[in-house]
Amino acid sequence: MHQLPKRGIWTDQPASKWEDALVSGNGSHGVMVFGDPVHDTVIGNHCRLYLPQGNSYDLPDMAPYLEEMRKIIREQGYEKAISFYYQKAKELGYQGLTMSDPSHPGFHMHIETDHQKYTDYKRSINYETGELSVSYKVNEQSYVRRTFVSQDCNQIIHYLSPGNYTIKLTDYQDPKMSQTSMMDQQTIHTHFDYRYSEAGYDVLVDVIAEGVKPLSKAVGFEINSEKSVQIRMEIVPYKEKSERKIIKQSLSSSEDYPTLFAKHVSIHQEMFERVELTLATDQERQQQIWSLVEQAKQQGKITPVLLEKMYDAGRYMYICSAGELTPNLQGIWTGTFDPPWSGDFTFDTNVELSIAAALSSNLLEGLEGYFGLIKELMPGFRENAQKYYGARGVMAAIHSSNCGKHVHWNQEWPLHLWTCGAGWLAHWYYQYYRFTGDKLFLQHEVVPFLEDIVLFYEDFLIEDTDGPYRFTPSYSAENGAADNATQDIAVANEVLTNLSEAYQILGYPQEKVKKCREMRSKMPAYQVNEDGALKEWLTSEKGENYNHRHFSHLYPVFQSREFNNETDPEMWQAARTAFDKRLEAWLLNEDGDTTSTHGRMHSALCATQFHRHDLIEDIFRLLIDHNCFYSSLMMSHYNEQNVFNVDGNGALPQVVHEMLADFSNGRLTLLGAIPSSLPKGEITGIRLPNQMIINRLKWDTEAKHLELQIISQIDQEVKLYFPLYPEVEEHHQRISLQQNKQVSFVINL
Structure with missing residues (x-):
C-alpha cells in the first residue's frame, strides 16, 4: 500500500506542527501536509505571497x-x-528598523474523519518524484492520501481513498487582509484583498468526488464517496486589481490522479536525476528517518546513508523552491503569518547559501528566478545608492520581499553601512557565465549589473592621501563597523576582476579594461594581525571579534577564490589562521555567541578549501547532535528544531561537491576534503566552472582507487590537485580536455 521511497524519507509518527510537515513544490506553488488521520491539514503556499504591513518604505535623503x-x-x-x-x-x-513584508500561507485546508482507531501509520516524501504519501489502516481497511505540486499544470493535487471526509478552509481573519469565499457545486473560490496595497490573490479548490455537499456553517464540503477523491488547488496572486485574472469556474478535468502525476513526474524526476550521489544500498535507504538519525548519534558521526539523504533533501528543496523566484529563508513554505525575519530574502548570507549548489547541481533554470528577483528589486537598490550615499548605480538591501528599499537598520544594527551586497549577488551572474559559456547572458545581464555596481564604487569610494581607496563607512555583516571591512574589499576585487574579464571576452574597448584594472590596483591590501590572522577590518583602530557566526572576511576563500596556497601562500596561511580562530571561539566552542546553521555551512565551505576533512566531519556531527532538521530533512536555523530555515539545505550539496571535486584558479581538486566516514561512493553529473561536467566520479579510499570521467564543452588544459594524496600528483599532473570528448582515467591513491 505504501511504497517506501529510496530517495526520500519516511516516518511512522504524525506531524504535530507545520514545521515538521511533509513538503513539496514546483517553484511557484508549495504545499505542506501535516496532522493525523483524524485531523489533517494541507497548507497551500505561493512564492509571491508577502503580506503588506502598511509600513513606510520612504527612504530618508541622507x-x-x-x-x-x-x-x-x-x-x-x-x-x-x-x-x-x-x-x-x-x-x-525615518521610522526606524523595519522588517520587510512577511511571507505568509495562502490557505489552510483541514481534512477531518472519524478514523480515531488507526494503525500502521506511515508518511513519506519521495524526493525523486515530489510526491507526499500518508497511509494507515482502520479496521483492516487501508487508506491512502497522496499530494504533489504539478510541474505540468501548476496546481496542488491531493488524493484521498474512498470514504467519508469533511474538508474546510480556515477563515484567516487577519486585519491586514479581507477574505471572501463562494461555493459553487463542488468548487470553492476564495478571494483575498490586501488592506495596504492593491495586491491580493485568489484560491480555487475543486473537489472531484461523489456525494459532495456544502457545509452550512463553514467554507467546505462533506464528502461521502465510494470512489477516490481528487482535490485540485491553485493560488493566483496579482499585484494590481487590474491584473487580476479571469477566474475559471472549475479546475476539474477528465484527467485522474495517475495521469496528472505521470505528467508531473516526467519533469520533476528528470531534474532530480541530473546529479546522483550514491553512498548507500537500497536496504539502508528504506529505514525510517529517525532510526537513521539515531544510528548516526550512536556512532558519533555522519553515516553514509544519512548524508546521502541530506544531500538529496538539499537538491529537493531547491527544485521545489526555485523557479518563479528564488528560495527565501523558508524556501517556499510557511505555516505562519509571523515568520522569523519575515521569512524574506535575506542577502547578507542566507540567499547566497540557498543557491550555493544550483550551478554545480545542474539546476540552471532555478537561477532564472534569482535573476528575475534581482531585476524586480533593482529600482529600490538604485534608490538606496542615491538616498544614502548620493551615488549612481546600485546598493542592495539586506532584507527584501515586495520592495528593494533598505529600511532594515537602526543604531544597534547599522546594516545600511554594508555596501557590498550587490557585488555578492553578482557573483552568481558571472558564475553562470563560467559554468555555461553563455556570452549573450554575459553581455546583456552580467556586464550591465557589474557596471552598475562599479558606478556605485566610483561615487562612494574616497582615496586616502597615500593612494588606496577607503571604504567609509564600512561594516562586516552583523559583526561591527570600521573602515575597510575585508569583505567590502574582497567583493570589490571580484567585481572589478570579473568586469575586466567580461570586457576582454566580449571585445569591449581597452579603455574600459584599463579603468577596471586601475580601480582594482587602488584597493587596500589585505592585512594580517598579531595572531597571524587575516584581519576582518583593514584598519588599526578595530580589533577582532572571533566569536561570531558570520565568516564575511573569508569571502576570498569560500566564495571568490581570490587566492589559494599556490597563488598567495602568505595570505592563504593568514586566512587559515583567521578561520582557526573562528572555530576555536565560535564553531567548536560550547559557549559560542549563538548557534547557526548558516554559520556551520560557511564553516564547511571554508573547510573544503582548507582541505579540513576532519572539520567537515565535525560540522555534520553538530547538525545531527543538535537536532538541526525536521523529519522532512529541511533544516532549522538554531539547535533543537528552532526556526524553520532552508539555507543550510541549499549549501550542503555544494559542500559535498567541493569535498569531492572542485575547480578554481585552473586547478581541479579531487577528494580534497573527503571525510573518513565516507570511504567509498560515487557521484554523477555535477557541473564545474569552465564548462566542465563530471559524468562520473567513483572512489574507494580503503582500496586506494579513484575513477573519473570528465567532459568539457571547450578545449582546455587542467591541473590536477590531490591535497590529501600528494604523492599522486607526481604521476598525474595535468589533463588535456578536447571539446565534447569525454576523458576517463583510473588513479591509484
Whole structure:
C-alpha cells in the first residue's frame, strides 16, 4: 500500500506542527501536509505571497549628511557617527528598523474523519518524484492520501481513498487582509484583498468526488464517496486589481490522479536525476528517518546513508523552491503569518547559501528566478545608492520581499553601512557565465549589473592621501563597523576582476579594461594581525571579534577564490589562521555567541578549501547532535528544531561537491576534503566552472582507487590537485580536455 521511497524519507509518527510537515513544490506553488488521520491539514503556499504591513518604505535623503558623518567617523569614531546619522534620519521621517513584508500561507485546508482507531501509520516524501504519501489502516481497511505540486499544470493535487471526509478552509481573519469565499457545486473560490496595497490573490479548490455537499456553517464540503477523491488547488496572486485574472469556474478535468502525476513526474524526476550521489544500498535507504538519525548519534558521526539523504533533501528543496523566484529563508513554505525575519530574502548570507549548489547541481533554470528577483528589486537598490550615499548605480538591501528599499537598520544594527551586497549577488551572474559559456547572458545581464555596481564604487569610494581607496563607512555583516571591512574589499576585487574579464571576452574597448584594472590596483591590501590572522577590518583602530557566526572576511576563500596556497601562500596561511580562530571561539566552542546553521555551512565551505576533512566531519556531527532538521530533512536555523530555515539545505550539496571535486584558479581538486566516514561512493553529473561536467566520479579510499570521467564543452588544459594524496600528483599532473570528448582515467591513491 505504501511504497517506501529510496530517495526520500519516511516516518511512522504524525506531524504535530507545520514545521515538521511533509513538503513539496514546483517553484511557484508549495504545499505542506501535516496532522493525523483524524485531523489533517494541507497548507497551500505561493512564492509571491508577502503580506503588506502598511509600513513606510520612504527612504530618508541622507546623502547631504554623508561627509559630515565621515568627519565624525574620523574624529570621534563610529559610535558617535552612527548616532548622528540615525538622529538625522529620524528627523527626516525615518521610522526606524523595519522588517520587510512577511511571507505568509495562502490557505489552510483541514481534512477531518472519524478514523480515531488507526494503525500502521506511515508518511513519506519521495524526493525523486515530489510526491507526499500518508497511509494507515482502520479496521483492516487501508487508506491512502497522496499530494504533489504539478510541474505540468501548476496546481496542488491531493488524493484521498474512498470514504467519508469533511474538508474546510480556515477563515484567516487577519486585519491586514479581507477574505471572501463562494461555493459553487463542488468548487470553492476564495478571494483575498490586501488592506495596504492593491495586491491580493485568489484560491480555487475543486473537489472531484461523489456525494459532495456544502457545509452550512463553514467554507467546505462533506464528502461521502465510494470512489477516490481528487482535490485540485491553485493560488493566483496579482499585484494590481487590474491584473487580476479571469477566474475559471472549475479546475476539474477528465484527467485522474495517475495521469496528472505521470505528467508531473516526467519533469520533476528528470531534474532530480541530473546529479546522483550514491553512498548507500537500497536496504539502508528504506529505514525510517529517525532510526537513521539515531544510528548516526550512536556512532558519533555522519553515516553514509544519512548524508546521502541530506544531500538529496538539499537538491529537493531547491527544485521545489526555485523557479518563479528564488528560495527565501523558508524556501517556499510557511505555516505562519509571523515568520522569523519575515521569512524574506535575506542577502547578507542566507540567499547566497540557498543557491550555493544550483550551478554545480545542474539546476540552471532555478537561477532564472534569482535573476528575475534581482531585476524586480533593482529600482529600490538604485534608490538606496542615491538616498544614502548620493551615488549612481546600485546598493542592495539586506532584507527584501515586495520592495528593494533598505529600511532594515537602526543604531544597534547599522546594516545600511554594508555596501557590498550587490557585488555578492553578482557573483552568481558571472558564475553562470563560467559554468555555461553563455556570452549573450554575459553581455546583456552580467556586464550591465557589474557596471552598475562599479558606478556605485566610483561615487562612494574616497582615496586616502597615500593612494588606496577607503571604504567609509564600512561594516562586516552583523559583526561591527570600521573602515575597510575585508569583505567590502574582497567583493570589490571580484567585481572589478570579473568586469575586466567580461570586457576582454566580449571585445569591449581597452579603455574600459584599463579603468577596471586601475580601480582594482587602488584597493587596500589585505592585512594580517598579531595572531597571524587575516584581519576582518583593514584598519588599526578595530580589533577582532572571533566569536561570531558570520565568516564575511573569508569571502576570498569560500566564495571568490581570490587566492589559494599556490597563488598567495602568505595570505592563504593568514586566512587559515583567521578561520582557526573562528572555530576555536565560535564553531567548536560550547559557549559560542549563538548557534547557526548558516554559520556551520560557511564553516564547511571554508573547510573544503582548507582541505579540513576532519572539520567537515565535525560540522555534520553538530547538525545531527543538535537536532538541526525536521523529519522532512529541511533544516532549522538554531539547535533543537528552532526556526524553520532552508539555507543550510541549499549549501550542503555544494559542500559535498567541493569535498569531492572542485575547480578554481585552473586547478581541479579531487577528494580534497573527503571525510573518513565516507570511504567509498560515487557521484554523477555535477557541473564545474569552465564548462566542465563530471559524468562520473567513483572512489574507494580503503582500496586506494579513484575513477573519473570528465567532459568539457571547450578545449582546455587542467591541473590536477590531490591535497590529501600528494604523492599522486607526481604521476598525474595535468589533463588535456578536447571539446565534447569525454576523458576517463583510473588513479591509484
